[in-house]
Amino acid sequence: MITIDRVSKRKGRTRILHDVTFEARPGRVTGFLGQNGAGKTSTLRILLGLDRPEHGTALVCGRPYRDLDRPLTTVGALLDGSGAHRARTARAHLRWVAASNGLPGSRVAEVLETVGLTGEGRKRAGRYSLGMSRRLGLATALLGDPAVLVLDEPVNGLDPAGIRWTRQFLRDQAAQGRTVLLSSHLMGELAETADDVVVIHHGRIVAQGGLAEVTGEHATLEDAFFALTAGGASW
Structure with missing residues (x-):
């Protein structure tokens, strides 16, 4: 279980995270969706104890990462290559x-x-x-x-075979009961992989829930994303 509760952070004078709150549950792939610079990696770095928030808490299995006795047996992370x-x-x-x-x-x-x-x-x-x-x-x-996997943009740059393999791998890990948090800006791929979706835009959570719930009446997750972030997206 991953619990992010009212996490905020500043970079210089700019607040880059605004009371970010969401959960990722065991046995499910949670897609953390947002454009580049939306705050995904900053949130994950706080979760993994690499940065400190201005306020709020980020817990893995009910504890801050820094308090885990043997972190690798609780959470496995892939943030930047191998x-x-x-x-x-x-x-x-x-x-x-x-x-x-x-x-x-x-x-x-x-x-x-x-x-x-x-x-x-x-x-x-x-x-x-x-x-x-x-x-x-x-x-x-x-x-x-570990019971928890945290992955930041794991399919970036991969060919179709690599993307397909990674998708099935993540689904298999969730089926084994693991909590899988997958950060990505690739909406089509998240729609094929995730059970739940959390959408972050300019450091704020603008939607979260099951894939069907977030997609709503829109034909695709991509359509829903652009409707949710209308007027502010910068690619």
């Missing part, structure tokens, strides 16, 4: 992350299999394609077998 050094092999990277978090080395082979990289584990990360790098990032997020 995080692996280009000269390291995937196996070496995962072994290092596992050891530094007190996790058994046996998890390395398990997560490589989960993301379909078993045969590529001895290849250096610098030789990975974008899609393979994203899979390695997902493998890293899964090392601690």
Whole structure:
């Protein structure tokens, strides 16, 4: 469970988040939708303890990230690529992350299999394609077998096959009972993946609920998004 309650933040004199409030529930993919610069990444950084809010709370399984005893066993995150050094092999990277978090080395082979990289584990990360790098990032997020996954724009730049694979992967993770929070500005893809949708615009939540509820009488989620953000969108 993820709970964001009245989170606000300033950057200099500009308030970039205004009382952001929403939940992401277990067994569901929650799409966090907004244009670039709307406040998605700022919200996720606060959730993951990388930034502090001006006020409000961001909780993972009822606790702030900084209070988690072993964070990787509660929440797995993918914010920017795989995080692996280009000269390291995937196996070496995962072994290092596992050891530094007190996790058994046996998890390395398990997560490589989960993301379909078993045969590529001895290849250096610098030789990975974008899609393979994203899979390695997902493998890293899964090392601690967390209840929560937080992903920021995971399909950006992927080819159709990579997007389709990621979509099914996220659906599978939710089906296993995990809470999946997926940040994206790709409305068509979110409509194919998410159970629930939270729309943020200029740092404010303008809609949230089940996919059908947010789409409403509009033909597509894209149509609903532009109706909700009419007069202020900047792409």
